[in-house]
Amino acid sequence: MTSTLQCHLCPRECRLQEGQRGDCRVRINLDGELQSLVYGNPCSVHVDPIEKKPLFHVLPTSQAFSIATAGCNLHCKFCQNWQISQRPPEETHNLDLPPDAVVASALRYNCRSIAYTYSEPIVFYEYTYDTSKLAKAQGLLNVLVTAGYIQEKPLRDLCPYIDAANVDLKGITEKYYRKMCRATLKPVQEAIKTMVAEGVFVELTNLVVPTWNDRKEDFVPLCRWIVDNLGPDIPIHFSRFWPQHQLKNLPPTPLESLDLAWEIAQQEGLHYAYVGNVPAHKGNNTYCHHCGQMLIKRAGYEILENNFVNGKCPTCGTHIPGIWE
Amino acid sequence: MLNQDKQFILIVFIALGLMVGLMAENVSSALPSHPQLTISHKSNLHPESEPVPRIQQAQRNQPSAPKTSSAEIRRIKRKIKRAGIVPHPAKYWEKLKP
Numbered sequence: 001m002t003s004t005l006q007c008h009l010c011p012r013e014c015r016l017q018e019g020q021r022g023d024c025r026v027r028i029n030l031d032g033e034l035q036s037l038v039y040g041n042p043c044s045v046h047v048d049p050i051e052k053k054p055l056f057h058v059l060p061t062s063q064a065f066s067i068a069t070a071g072c073n074l075h076c077k078f079c080q081n082w083q084i085s086q087r088p089p090e091e092t093h094n095l096d097l098p099p100d101a102v103v104a105s106a107l108r109y110n111c112r113s114i115a116y117t118y119s120e121p122i123v124f125y126e127y128t129y130d131t132s133k134l135a136k137a138q139g140l141l142n143v144l145v146t147a148g149y150i151q152e153k154p155l156r157d158l159c160p161y162i163d164a165a166n167v168d169l170k171g172i173t174e175k176y177y178r179k180m181c182r183a184t185l186k187p188v189q190e191a192i193k194t195m196v197a198e199g200v201f202v203e204l205t206n207l208v209v210p211t212w213n214d215r216k217e218d219f220v221p222l223c224r225w226i227v228d229n230l231g232p233d234i235p236i237h238f239s240r241f242w243p244q245h246q247l248k249n250l251p252p253t254p255l256e257s258l259d260l261a262w263e264i265a266q267q268e269g270l271h272y273a274y275v276g277n278v279p280a281h282k283g284n285n286t287y288c289h290h291c292g293q294m295l296i297k298r299a300g301y302e303i304l305e306n307n308f309v310n311g312k313c314p315t316c317g318t319h320i321p322g323i324w325e
Numbered sequence: 326m327l328n329q330d331k332q333f334i335l336i337v338f339i340a341l342g343l344m345v346g347l348m349a350e351n352v353s354s355a356l357p358s359h360p361q362l363t364i365s366h367k368s369n370l371h372p373e374s375e376p377v378p379r380i381q382q383a384q385r386n387q388p389s390a391p392k393t394s395s396a397e398i399r400r401i402k403r404k405i406k407r408a409g410i411v412p413h414p415a416k417y418w419e420k421l422k423p
Binding site: 003004005006007008009015017018019020027028030032033034035036037038039040041089090094125126127129151153154 | 392393397398401402404405407408409410411412413414415416417418419420421423
């Protein structure tokens with residue numbers, strides 16, 4: 001007897017008949033039960049500076065033990081990791097690394113956190129959940145690097161174990177999400193709001209793609225939505241696009257576009273705007289929004305100066321939101 | 326020694342191979358060697374420049390999707406097993422009534 005089942009993990013709500021797998025390529029109906037094909041089998045394992053996620057307000061200079069499996073529930077034309085995110089797990093080289101081994105490895109490499117990253121941690125939800133629970137018990141932080149395309153219930157269940165997240169807010173229109181990612185914007189916005197409400201420290205990333213989302217008309221509503229819904233203290237990273245995957249014909253984002261985004265973010269009242277993928281840009285640094293003092297000077301992922309005193313500006317004493325200890 | 330018929334067939338195959346090779350060469354040399362770097366208009370996009378194979382994926386929100394045959398299911402299971410993958414129970418799903 002065959003049975004159809006429905007996955008409720010992400011807004012796609014895939015209906016799967018026997019033998020079929022979800023849009024993510026890693027969740028399958030086998031014998032009438034939904035199974036994950038990537039639990040304990042990451043295809044990417046690295047020790048990264050946490051600035052690479054990017055998370056600029058979380059334990060600066062610390063190392064994050066970073067894992068990813070095959071699969072993703074979005075299909076972005078600009079995907080930087082499409083070799084793993086747009087592949088089923090049979091076509092990637094996978095390690096056997098159950099949750100306890102991930103935690104043990106993170107401790108062995110003196111990492112302060114585990115990052116669920118590169119592809120999309122939502123599609124390896126069960127692996128992320130079990131690992132983060134163990135990691136938290138061992139005093140490690142858990143950070144998600146995600147597109148935030150997840151239903152509310154599973155997200156709320158995961159949040160107690162997640163300390164910080166960098167969420168891709170790829171654009172600010174449904175049209176952009178539909179055309180560029182074969183997804184929808186609304187669930188992403190809801191997921192970001194849920195994370196913030198659940199106490200997860202959130203930073204956002206907006207990849208600036210030439211001709212697609214690089215105009216003032218794109219940046220202004222994006223920044224306004226953040227200020228109005230999340231507040232001005234949410235850090236935003238405007239990241240430089242590099243020709244990849246299905247958009248190889250576009251050039252890298254011109255610096256002028258990134259400068260424009262950075263300036264608009266500040267004009268709209270965001271306290272912590274950054275420019276990513278452009279080493280030594282002034283937008284790599286953290287400034288006190290109150291007095292303008294440079295607090296962290298960065299060159300890419302490297303920290304050249306750190307003037308913080310207990311998470312506060314040494315000049316005016318303003319508290320800077322983040323996880324500093 | 327090959328008889329005359331076999332020799333003829335062999336020559337035809339070699340000639341065909343050469344023709345296909347030359348045609349492919351012509352096609353590739355006709356393509357631009359570098360991707361266009363113009364950003365003047367979105368119609369310059371090449372959205373399928375990295376085609377991604379689509380496997381036996383879900384028919385999203387389509388309850389009337391064709392059923393997978395038993396032979397195909399057995400093949401899928403064999404493929405997963407061969408890849409050394411051990412399926413793990415997933416969360417957040419429900420069985421739909423027939």
